[in-house]
Amino acid sequence: PISQALDRFSFGSAAAHLFLSALDAMGLASKAPSLFVVAIAVGIGYIGVTREDAWYRFTTSMTAVYEIAKMPEEKLNRFLLSYSMFEKDQFVGEPGEVELLTDYYSVLNHLCAIGNFEKMYLPPYLDATKDVYSNQKLYEKKMADFLEI
Numbered sequence: 001p002i003s004q005a006l007d008r009f010s011f012g013s014a015a016a017h018l019f020l021s022a023l024d025a026m027g028l029a030s031k032a033p034s035l036f037v038v039a040i041a042v043g044i045g046y047i048g049v050t051r052e053d054a055w056y057r058f059t060t061s062m063t064a065v066y067e068i069a070k071m072p073e074e075k076l077n078r079f080l081l082s083y084s085m086f087e088k089d090q091f092v093g094e095p096g097e098v099e100l101l102t103d104y105y106s107v108l109n110h111l112c113a114i115g116n117f118e119k120m121y122l123p124p125y126l127d128a129t130k131d132v133y134s135n136q137k138l139y140e141k142k143m144a145d146f147l148e149i
Contacts, residue, residue, distance in 0.1 A: 057116065057133065064113035071107065079107040 068076075082104035085097060112120055116133050123132065123139035130138065 053133075060118060061114050064110040067110050068107065068114075075103050076107060078103040 078100055082100040085091060085100060085104075091097065091101075109120070112118055116131060118133070119136055121136070123135045126135050126138045126142070
């Protein structure tokens with residue numbers, strides 16, 4: 001699988017070979033082309049970023065991509081099925097709803113981490129020059145100062 005992926009993308013670098021070897025060792029080699037494209041996309045998104053925590057954001061995004069890639073397909077299908085709960089007037093805990101809800105949040109948590117919404121809340125818009133994550137940090141600092149902690 002590794003040699004096919006290397007040939008398909010004309011990889012020549014040691015880093016690409018190491019990346020694909022690691023995927024093969026984890027049993028994810030069949031997903032290598034898609035994972036590599038996602039890794040490149042996330043990496044490009046952080047090129048030129050001068051944030052103090054760009055490495056943290058990059059590694060968090062990549063970890064989330066990895067976690068989603070190794071999830072069983074049935075869990076991802078239940079995540080998609082869980083949207084049927086939002087069409088109901090109320091959540092009553094019918095058989096299977098709790099499992100759908102659990103799968104919904106276990107996948108959503110990783111999707112949020114990829115999209116820079118790791119903490120699953122939108123902060124007040126304190127600084128228009130900052131992104132959501134930076135505004136979260138500003139809000140949390142403001143709240144800590146207010147609470148004197």
